[in-house]
Structures are given as structure tokens and as C-alpha cells.
Amino acid sequence: MDTLQLLISGLANGCVYGLIALGFVLIYKATEAVNFAQGDLMMLGAFIAIGLTNAEYMGLPFLPSVILSIGIMGVIGYLLDRFVIRLMFGQSQVAVVILTIALGFVIRFVAGLIWGHEPHALENPMAGGEVRLGDLVLGMEDVAVIVVTLLLTFGLFAFFARTKLGLAMQGASQNQLAAYYMGIPVKRVQGLVWALAGAVAAIAGILFAAKGSVDPSTGLLGIKAFAAAVIGGFGSLPGALVGGLIVGVMEPFAARYIAAGYSQIAPYALLVAMLIFRPSGIFSQTRVKKV
Amino acid sequence: MSLLEFENVTLKFGGLTAVNDLSFEVEEGEVFAIVGPNGAGKSTVFNLISRFYDPYAGRIRFDGHDLLQVKPSGVAAYGVARTFQNIELFDHATVLDNLLVGRHRHRRTSLLSELFFTPSVKKQELQNRHVVEEIIDFLDLQPYRDKMIAGLPYGVRKVVEVARALATEPKLLLLDEPASGLSVEETTDMRWWIDDIRRQMGITVLMVEHDMGLVSGVSDRVLAMADGAKLALGTPAEVQSDPAVIEAYLGRAA
Amino acid sequence: MRIVFKTDYMQDIRPWKDGHQLSLYLILLALVVVAPWILNDFYLGELTNVLIWAIAGLGLMILTGHTGQASLGHAAFLAMGCYANVILLEQGVPFVLAFPLAGLITGIVGALVALPAMRLHGIYLAIFTMALSILVDDIIVLTEPWSGGVSGKYVGPVSLFGLEIDRWGTPWAFYWLVLGVTVAVTLGYINLLRSPMGRSFIAVRDSEVSAQAMGVDVARTKTMSFGLSCMVTGWAGALMGLYATVFNNETFTVIISIQLLMMIVIGGLGSIHGAFLGAVVIGFLPQFLSISKEYVGMVFGGSSVAIPGLEVGVFGLILIAFILFEPMGLYGRWLKIRTWFELFPFYRKDMFKRQKSYLKTERLR
Numbered sequence: 001m002d003t004l005q006l007l008i009s010g011l012a013n014g015c016v017y018g019l020i021a022l023g024f025v026l027i028y029k030a031t032e033a034v035n036f037a038q039g040d041l042m043m044l045g046a047f048i049a050i051g052l053t054n055a056e057y058m059g060l061p062f063l064p065s066v067i068l069s070i071g072i073m074g075v076i077g078y079l080l081d082r083f084v085i086r087l088m089f090g091q092s093q094v095a096v097v098i099l100t101i102a103l104g105f106v107i108r109f110v111a112g113l114i115w116g117h118e119p120h121a122l123e124n125p126m127a128g129g130e131v132r133l134g135d136l137v138l139g140m141e142d143v144a145v146i147v148v149t150l151l152l153t154f155g156l157f158a159f160f161a162r163t164k165l166g167l168a169m170q171g172a173s174q175n176q177l178a179a180y181y182m183g184i185p186v187k188r189v190q191g192l193v194w195a196l197a198g199a200v201a202a203i204a205g206i207l208f209a210a211k212g213s214v215d216p217s218t219g220l221l222g223i224k225a226f227a228a229a230v231i232g233g234f235g236s237l238p239g240a241l242v243g244g245l246i247v248g249v250m251e252p253f254a255a256r257y258i259a260a261g262y263s264q265i266a267p268y269a270l271l272v273a274m275l276i277f278r279p280s281g282i283f284s285q286t287r288v289k290k291v
Numbered sequence: 292m293s294l295l296e297f298e299n300v301t302l303k304f305g306g307l308t309a310v311n312d313l314s315f316e317v318e319e320g321e322v323f324a325i326v327g328p329n330g331a332g333k334s335t336v337f338n339l340i341s342r343f344y345d346p347y348a349g350r351i352r353f354d355g356h357d358l359l360q361v362k363p364s365g366v367a368a369y370g371v372a373r374t375f376q377n378i379e380l381f382d383h384a385t386v387l388d389n390l391l392v393g394r395h396r397h398r399r400t401s402l403l404s405e406l407f408f409t410p411s412v413k414k415q416e417l418q419n420r421h422v423v424e425e426i427i428d429f430l431d432l433q434p435y436r437d438k439m440i441a442g443l444p445y446g447v448r449k450v451v452e453v454a455r456a457l458a459t460e461p462k463l464l465l466l467d468e469p470a471s472g473l474s475v476e477e478t479t480d481m482r483w484w485i486d487d488i489r490r491q492m493g494i495t496v497l498m499v500e501h502d503m504g505l506v507s508g509v510s511d512r513v514l515a516m517a518d519g520a521k522l523a524l525g526t527p528a529e530v531q532s533d534p535a536v537i538e539a540y541l542g543r544a545a
Numbered sequence: 546m547r548i549v550f551k552t553d554y555m556q557d558i559r560p561w562k563d564g565h566q567l568s569l570y571l572i573l574l575a576l577v578v579v580a581p582w583i584l585n586d587f588y589l590g591e592l593t594n595v596l597i598w599a600i601a602g603l604g605l606m607i608l609t610g611h612t613g614q615a616s617l618g619h620a621a622f623l624a625m626g627c628y629a630n631v632i633l634l635e636q637g638v639p640f641v642l643a644f645p646l647a648g649l650i651t652g653i654v655g656a657l658v659a660l661p662a663m664r665l666h667g668i669y670l671a672i673f674t675m676a677l678s679i680l681v682d683d684i685i686v687l688t689e690p691w692s693g694g695v696s697g698k699y700v701g702p703v704s705l706f707g708l709e710i711d712r713w714g715t716p717w718a719f720y721w722l723v724l725g726v727t728v729a730v731t732l733g734y735i736n737l738l739r740s741p742m743g744r745s746f747i748a749v750r751d752s753e754v755s756a757q758a759m760g761v762d763v764a765r766t767k768t769m770s771f772g773l774s775c776m777v778t779g780w781a782g783a784l785m786g787l788y789a790t791v792f793n794n795e796t797f798t799v800i801i802s803i804q805l806l807m808m809i810v811i812g813g814l815g816s817i818h819g820a821f822l823g824a825v826v827i828g829f830l831p832q833f834l835s836i837s838k839e840y841v842g843m844v845f846g847g848s849s850v851a852i853p854g855l856e857v858g859v860f861g862l863i864l865i866a867f868i869l870f871e872p873m874g875l876y877g878r879w880l881k882i883r884t885w886f887e888l889f890p891f892y893r894k895d896m897f898k899r900q901k902s903y904l905k906t907e908r909l910r
Binding site for chain 3: 341343362363364365366367368372373375379380381382383384387388391392393394395396398400402405406407408412413415416417420421424455459
Binding site: 084093097098099102106110112216227234264265269271279 | 615617661662664665667668669671672673675676677679680683686687799803806807810854855857858859860861862864865868869872
């Protein structure tokens with residue numbers, strides 16, 4: 001029973017990692033760039049929701065403010081692409097990586113200016129709620145996190161596999177010029193992906209802030225989400241979720257069964273091992289360049 | 292003994308047979324061309340020689356050595372140099388530096404002596420420079436010597452790639468579509484250069500080319516390929532009149 | 546505009562273009578050598594700091610700027626050099642041996658780390674090195690018996706050929722030590738770039754396939770580059786340790802790694818100048834911010850409140866501006882300005898314009 005409890009809390013954490021990883025994968029799938037600021041976007045989304053909902057700020061009712069903050073983050077994602085990322089059109093992956101790291105710095109700084117550096121929790125109707133399954137007692141928030149994440153992942157997966165726009169996004173990533181010639185509005189598609197990533201970040205942030213608390217450096221969680229994305233194989237949406245769950249579940253078990261001092265290394269050690277032995281992840285997409 | 296020997300070479304990518312039981316020999320001192328429709332496996336032959344792929348079956352020998360025992364970066368040391376279909380130059384370096392990289396296989400100095408730039412390194416650099424300057428003169432690249440590749444027109448890059456391959460002082464030069472994308476004048480220049488490379492420098496040339504004018508103008512023998520297999524092998528005139536080749540290009544007569 | 550007529554191959558092989566350029570660099574060298582008599586102790590310390598960052602920047606520049614392998618984990622090698630140096634000193638090894646050894650050890654470890662990293666490209670390598678950098682914090686805590694763990698270590702004055710080098714007591718001696726290392730590393734770097742090894746680094750950066758076809762062993766070249774890069778970074782780390790005098794597991798965080806990479810991007814990737822210009826920016830930014838904060842406080846009468854994260858935030862903004870508007874960095878900007886003056890009034894706006902490239906998938910490598 002104890003093990004099961006650990007498993008559930010690990011799964012809930014893993015879902016948040018998975019959601020951030022989902023953001024990486026979305027942008028990677030559509031633009032071949034990696035957004036190192038995804039964790040910071042999540043933090044920003046959480047703070048926007050807190051700013052709208054919590055009594056000390058605006059005190060709006062929970063549901064409308066959640067929807068509003070997801071919308072705001074979508075717009076922020078779009079604007080980031082429109083005014084910053086798009087100027088980098090066609091430059092190397094690494095340049096975009098450095099740019100997004102810098103963006104993360106700036107977002108952290110701005111969030112610190114507005115909301116301060118103390119941890120905040122999101123006031124929400126689920127707080128303290130419980131779901132009982134036999135002897136098992138689950139936090140309402142944990143259940144919500146798991147359900148929302150599953151729905152979102154498979155929704156996005158279906159979107160990329162089935163809809164025209166989703167396919168256009170994939171095409172745009174594999175060869176911009178060819179996609180452009182095929183009549184895919186590459187730039188608009190890229191903007192939409194960033195908006196989508198912003199919205200996903202907001203959802204991750206809201207779920208995270210409902211479960212615990214956030215402060216401006218929470219965005220560094222993004223690094224663990226990298227582990228998730230790499231394990232899943234950058235470019236695979238279900239892979240990101242699976243990777244997130246692996247990392248999330250590993251943490252509480254490592255803390256329980258491995259000596260203190262070694263346990264927090266576990267996700268990074270797994271990341272390093274993964275990169276050494278199977279860099280293309282569980283769901284591989286890498287092939288050899290043709291000359 | 293021939294310079295380059297392909298013996299029953301087969302290469303498969305998954306279910307696709309890219310090269311099928313291919314055998315041919317390139318003799319020392321000749322210009323040997325490979326022609327064929329797109330997807331016939333011409334560039335794959337080059338990539339096999341460069342050791343980018345391991346053949347599924349068969350043997351490749353160069354100058355008496357079993358090439359399959361050599362790693363990709365070791366091929367140049369035996370005297371094989373190549374150009375690429377889509378130009379693979381070092382874009383953010385000057386033409387001179389690109390050519391000097393071609394001298395890499397003649398490097399005799401160690402990292403330590405290079406860090407201190409000892410007299411032996413200096414001597415080697417002067418020697419390298421001497422060789423490279425002759426190639427620059429040969430291919431008329433003087434105006435571009437100190438220019439970055441990234442700013443050069445397509446035709447010039449094509450020539451720089453040939454120059455870089457020559458800088459390795461190869462025995463066998465592989466040219467992957469040397470005339471593709473060139474203007475009529477540039478193609479004519481390329482034709483004289485290939486002729487001179489063989490006559491003046493004594494380098495054997497193996498090339499893949501679509502321009503039949505260029506092929507019949509410079510090559511001694513032509514190999515026609517389709518679907519990874521040999522269609523015909525002979526002088527340009529023989530191959531051009533071969534019924535199998537005509538069929539592969541124009542389709543079966545109705 | 547000066548035109549250099551070339552009549553000898555040595556004009557391209559030697560590091561300077563002409564006597565004019567050589568004399569400029571000699572004047573610069575003379576100025577920094579006499580700096581202890583010109584500057585007070587505070588600014589001398591700041592200048593020392595800039596030079597140490599410049600050495601670290603040169604180290605990373607070899608790997609990222611010239612071999613094209615982005616590392617987000619070089620703080621790990623700074624830490625390695627720092628700890629190796631101090632632990633050797635504690636074992637009674639004289640500084641004159643401990644210091645070079647510290648770099649050598651770091652270089653060898655770096656080359657070993659490179660072996661598994663060889664198959665990784667672009668972002669994967671960046672993530673790999675970033676994970677290493679995060680792990681170093683924990684590794685230092687776990688190896689507490691040698692490293693001092695969380696409580697850290699203290700390093701006192703060292704002596705070199707009988708000269709007492711103390712960061713606080715004899716700042717000029719420490720400055721000259723750092724300057725000496727800087728000059729030595731820079732000269733080595735210049736030599737590297739004009740010899741076959743340096744060119745093979747550039748070849749690997751620009752096109753791995755054709756480097757291979759020219760006989761460059763890509764894996765070996767990358768390993769060499771990693772080794773050299775980490776060796777230089779290790780020396781910078783050793784000097785950082787001496788400069789800070791106290792340090793622990795939190796001194797060399799992943800943020801330092803990121804700042805180091807950003808520094809060389811701001812300075813200009815792929816040039817020795819870039820490492821120095823970037824170091825100047827990162828070294829003087831805190832001073833500049835505190836001075837401008839005071840100035841704002843004076844003019845508008847506000848109290849000069851501490852704004853946490855201001856430095857990093859401003860640094861991020863500067864970086865974004867550079868990547869978007871001057872991807873060639875400060876050195877690139879300087880080249881443009883110089884060309885403008887040299888060609889006046891014939892400078893054209895698109896003189897440095899690069900051909901537009903379209904992104905193709907890097908998944909198909």
C-alpha cells in the first residue's frame with residue numbers, strides 16, 4: 001500500500017514533468033528548435049493564474065481565471081515567436097537554444113519583480129479534497145493532474161497524427177523551404193506551435209501550483225523535464241509523457257531506497273546514461289544524413 | 292592490377308537494394324564516368340568508396356588494399372579524394388583554409404609542436420602553402436584566396452571543392468556531378484580542367500555526371516547503371532548506342 | 546585604407562597582418578603589464594577577474610567557437626581544475642607543478658568525458674553537458690573527504706619561484722600570474738589556429754562528412770578539442786579558486802556554465818577577440834549596474850534598493866539583443882565599424898550579409 005502511495009505521488013509529479021516535456025517536444029517537432037525557457041514559461045503561467053485567482057491579488061473565480069491564464073499564455077507564446085524567435089528564422093539550433101536560455105533568465109527576472117521571490121500556492125477548489133479507492137487515499141489534485149495530462153497528451157497526439165494543420169507542422173520542421181513551396185504557411189504554423197506550447201505551459205503551471213507552490217526559480221524544473229524528453233526520444237509526444245512518468249516515479253522511490261546524497265542524482269544520472277547508450281530515446285527518430 | 296576494383300558489391304537499405312552485385316574496375320590514368328537515371332545508385336558507389344556505408348556483400352580494393360578494412364577517415368590516406376553532389380565545404384573559413392584542410396593527410400607534426408609552432412611546423416606550413424598555391428593557380432582561384440566560402444557564388448564553390456580534393460594530392464579523384472548547376476561556360480572550363488587533371492597531374496578520375504556532352508568529351512570509359520546494377524560498360528559511343536541504356540533512359544519502344 | 550601587398554607566404558602564416566597591427570597589440574600588452582602602477586587595488590582585482598573569465602572563455606571557445614560543439618557544462622571543468630589545484634597544493638606539491646598538473650588532469654578527464662559524448666550532436670550535447678554540470682554539485686558533496694563538501698575549502702597564498710602570490714596581500718603579483726597565463730594560452734591558441742590541428746577543428750565544425758573525406762578523424766579531433774578546451778578551462782578554474790580563496794559545492798553552478806557560453810556568444814563565436822570582449826562585458830556588468838543604479842537613485846531621489854536577479858536579467862536582455870541583431874557578437878560589430886572607417890565613404894549596408902539559409906531537419910544526420 002505504501003508502495004502504491006509512492007507510485008501515485010510519483011505519477012502526479014511525473015505528469016507535470018511530462019507536460020513540460022510535451023512543450024519541448026511540440027516546439028521541437030514543429031521548428032526543430034529546443035525551447036530551454038519552457039520551464040520558465042510554466043512558472044510564468046502558474047504566476048499569472050495565481051495573480052488572477054488568489055485573494056491577495058485579483059480574486060477572480062477559479063475556472064474563468066484558469067481559462068483566462070491559459071489564453072494569456074497562448075498569446076505570450078505567440079508574441080514570443082512573432083517578435084523574438086521568428087527573427088532567428090533559419091539559424092542553427094544552438095543559437096536558438098542560447099536565445100531561449102536568455103529568455104528564461106529574463107522571464108525569471110520579470111516574475112521576481114512582479115510577484116517577489118517567496119513561494120506562492122494557487123488557491124483552488126480541489127485543495128484538501130480526497131478520492132478514496134478502497135484503502136487508497138488519493139489527493140484530489142494528484143488525480144486531476146493525472147487525468148488532465150492524459151487527456152492533453154492524447155489530444156495533441158491525435159492532432160499531429162490526424163489533422164491537416166498537425167501534419168503541416170511536422171512538414172515545416174523537416175524541411176522549411178520544401179514545406180514553404182508546398183503551400184504551408186511556415187511562419188504562421190510556427191507561431192501557432194509557440195502559442196500551443198505557451199498554453200500547455202500554463203496548464204502545467206496551474207496543475208503544479210495547485211499541488212504545491214511556485215517561486216521564480218521553479219522554472220529550473222525544466223531541466224528534469226529534459227530528462228523526460230530525452231528518455232522519450234525528442235520528437236515523440238507519448239514518449240515525453242512516458243519519460244516524464246519514469247522520472248517522476250523514479251524520484252520518490254530513489255529517495256526511499258537509495259542512500260541520501262545519491263537519490264537526487266538519479267534523474268540526471270539516468271539522463272546521462274540515456275544519452276550515452278541510447279541517445280535517440282525510447283521512441284527513436286534519428287537517421288543518418290545523406291550526402 | 293587495376294587501381295580501383297569493385298567485386299560483386301551489394302548494398303541494401305532495409306528492403307531496398309541500392310547497389311546490386313556490381314563489379315567494375317577503374318584503370319590507372321583513365322577518366323571513368325558513371326551515368327544513369329536518378330536513383331540508379333551512382334552516388335552510393337561514391338559513398339561506398341568513402342566508407343560511409345558498409346556493403347552487404349562483395350569486395351572493394353584500391354591500389355592493392357582492401358578498402359573495407361579502412362575506416363572512413365583513413366580512405367584519404369591511401370590517395371582517394373572526392374567532391375560532393377551538394378557541395379560540402381567549410382563555409383565559415385577562407386578558400387585558402389579550405390584547401391589547407393585538404394593537406395591534412397600529409398600532416399607530420401604533433402599537437403604539442405603545433406601549440407609552440409616549432410620550426411618543423413613552420414616548414415611544413417610553407418610546404419603545404421606551396422602545394423596549395425599551385426592548385427590555386429591551376430584552377431584560377433586567385434581572386435578568391437582570402438574570401439569566406441559563405442559569400443562565394445555557386446560556380447566558384449564547385450571549383451573550390453575540386454581544388455580542395457586536389458590539395459590532398461590524390462591518386463584517384465572522385466567527382467560527384469562536377470557540372471551540375473554550372474553555366475555552359477563553367478561546364479566547358481570544368482571539362483578542360485578534368486582533362487588537365489588527368490594529363491598534367493596524372494590523376495585517375497572517377498566521376499558521376501548527367502551532362503552527356505561532358506561525359507563523352509572527357510571520359511575514356513563509361514559505366515551505365517540502373518536500379519543499382521550494371522547496364523553497360525564501354526567507350527562513350529558504345530554505351531550511348533547500347534539498346535539497354537536507351538531503354539532505361541527513354542523507356543521501352545511501344 | 547591600408548592595403549597589404551603580399552610578397553611572402555610568411556605574411557599569411559605569422560599571426561599579425563603588418564607592422565601596424567603588431568605595434569597596436571604590443572602597445573596593448575605594454576599597457577596591461579604596467580596596469581598595477583596605474584590602477585588601484587580594487588580595479589586591479591576587477592581586471593584580474595576579467596582576465597580569468599577570458600581564459601575560461603578561450604577554453605570554451607576552442608570547443609564551441611572553433612569545433613562547433615556547444616557545451617552548457619564547462620563550470621564542471623572549472624570546478625575540476627580548481628579542486629585539483631587546491632588538493633595538489635594541500636598534498637605539498639609546489640604551485641609551479643600543481644597548477645599545470647591541474648589543467649592537465651582536467652584536460653584528460655574532459656577527453657574521457659568526450660568519448661561517450663562523441664555520438665551526440667547539437668542540443669543533445671548541450672543537454673548532456675548541462676546534466677554533467679548539475680551532477681558536479683552532488684559529486685563534490687559525495688566526495689567530501691577530498692573536496693570538503695558543503696563546508697568548502699580555503700586556499701591561502703601560494704609561492705612561485707620564491708615570490709609570494711597572495712590575492713589580498715600582493716594583488717599585483719597575482720595579477721601578473723593571471724596575465725602570464727592569459728598571454729601563454731592566447732599564444733598557444735593563435736599557434737593552434739594556424740596549424741593543421743586547428744584547421745581540422747574548423748573542418749569538423751563546418752562539415753563532418755567532408756572533414757572525414759579529407760582524412761580528418763572526426764571522433765579523434767573532437768576528443769582533442771574537448772581535451773584542450775577542458776585543460777584551459779581547468780587552469781581558469783584553478784585561478785578562480787585562488788581569486789575567490791574560499792569555495793564549495795555551490796561555487797561552480799550550472800548558471801556559471803550558461804554564463805560562460807553566453808559570454809563567448811556576446812563576444813563573438815569563432816574568434817579569440819570574442820573571448821576577451823565577452824569577458825569584459827561579464828566582468829564589468831555588475832559594476833556598471835551598481836553605478837547606474839546609484840545614478841538613477843541620485844537623479845530620481847529613490848532609495849537604491851537591491852533588485853534580486855537584476856544582473857542575470859539584464860545579462861539575458863543583452864544576450865537576446867546580440868543574438869537577434871548582431872549574431873557575430875561584439876567582435877563582429879567591431880569589424881563592421883572598422884570596415885566602415887577604412888572604406889569611407891564606400892561602405893555598403895549589406896557588406897557582411899550572409900546568404901540566407903533555410904532550416905532542414907537535423908534529425909537526419
